[in-house]
Amino acid sequence: MSHELYNLPLYYDIAFTWDLNPELDFFDRLYESYVPFDVQRILEPACGTGRFLRAFPTRGYAITGYDRSPEMLAFASARIAEAGIGEMAEAVPGEMASAKYDCEFDMALNSINSLGYLLTDEEIILHFKLTGEALRPGGIYVVHIACALDCEPDPEGDTWTMKRDGISVTTTWGVEREDRETRLSHQLCRMEIDDHGRSVTLVEPHVTRLWFYEEFRDLVARSGTLELKAVYSEKFDEIPLDSQITGEMGNLYYVLKAVRYSDECRSENSAPGR
Numbered sequence: 001m002s003h004e005l006y007n008l009p010l011y012y013d014i015a016f017t018w019d020l021n022p023e024l025d026f027f028d029r030l031y032e033s034y035v036p037f038d039v040q041r042i043l044e045p046a047c048g049t050g051r052f053l054r055a056f057p058t059r060g061y062a063i064t065g066y067d068r069s070p071e072m073l074a075f076a077s078a079r080i081a082e083a084g085i086g087e088m089a090e091a092v093p094g095e096m097a098s099a100k101y102d103c104e105f106d107m108a109l110n111s112i113n114s115l116g117y118l119l120t121d122e123e124i125i126l127h128f129k130l131t132g133e134a135l136r137p138g139g140i141y142v143v144h145i146a147c148a149l150d151c152e153p154d155p156e157g158d159t160w161t162m163k164r165d166g167i168s169v170t171t172t173w174g175v176e177r178e179d180r181e182t183r184l185s186h187q188l189c190r191m192e193i194d195d196h197g198r199s200v201t202l203v204e205p206h207v208t209r210l211w212f213y214e215e216f217r218d219l220v221a222r223s224g225t226l227e228l229k230a231v232y233s234e235k236f237d238e239i240p241l242d243s244q245i246t247g248e249m250g251n252l253y254y255v256l257k258a259v260r261y262s263d264e265c266r267s268e269n270s271a272p273g274r
């Protein structure tokens with residue numbers, strides 16, 4: 001399903017751009033703890049407008065992002081060119097259920113619930129398998145998602161306003177309903193945009209996967225290429241793997257390790273920064 005929000009990259013980028021340094025510091029700590037080699041090349045499935053494609057090169061990492069929205073990709077590519085970081089970052093077309101790379105990356109990142117746009121077990125397992133194969137054995141895939149709530153969702157959701165260059169975007173994102181039978185989360189995004197005095201309103205449903213921790217673990221294990229190693233809170237504190245994890249804990253970071261020990265890794269590759 002295509003979403004109007006992802007046809008409006010400038011407004012998305014204003015609404016969802018914040019200081020990424022705390023997250024980048026956290027990822028640096030994860031590399032030290034979990035990756036047995038120097039992390040140099042990063043893959044970002046569903047990269048959107050390229051918030052991370054612009055941020056990682058400032059710390060010396062090369063990054064490839066892919067996304068299925070041509071509008072998001074065009075915006076990301078233009079920003080990369082403006083920043084003069086084309087040697088270190090690229091935004092390319094790709095679908096999470098089919099994008100294929102071979103051992104080209106040291107780390108992969110899937111941010112703010114983007115993985116949830118894969119709805120079926122089959123698509124999710126395939127995505128995990130392919131992403132595991134895209135990583136060097138020992139590399140990690142960091143997935144940022146929220147699980148199903150224990151209580152009834154609050155349809156009011158969260159509201160925040162961001163401003164840039166005369167444009168103000170007020171976003172409200174709420175979960176209207178969680179359907180445990182179909183494993184779908186029915187969410188509503190509302191954006192009130194003031195673009196130099198012109199008002200634009202976007203109201204759009206987003207249906208995403210409803211995650212249950214044990215099922216998520218099982219889907220990871222069934223990929224055959226990734227293994228759950230650790231879970232971290234929004235504040236970057238480690239949560240024991242045997243905890244009861246629910247949506248009330250917010251968007252958590254799941255650290256998945258590439259466990260494919262094969263001799264099939266290509267020696268040459270096309271990732272940027274090479």
Ligand SMILES: C[S@@+](CC[C@H](N)C(=O)[O-])C[C@H]1O[C@@H](n2cnc3c(N)ncnc32)[C@H](O)[C@@H]1O
Nearest residue numbers: 006046047048067068069072095096111114117
């Ligand atoms: C919430 S945005 C997140 C973008 C980016 N990860 C970030 O942190 O800003 C979700 C992105 O997922 C992309 N997307 C959704 N389903 C996808 C799929 N099946 N394959 C590739 N990209 C997808 C959308 O086009 C959109 O850019």
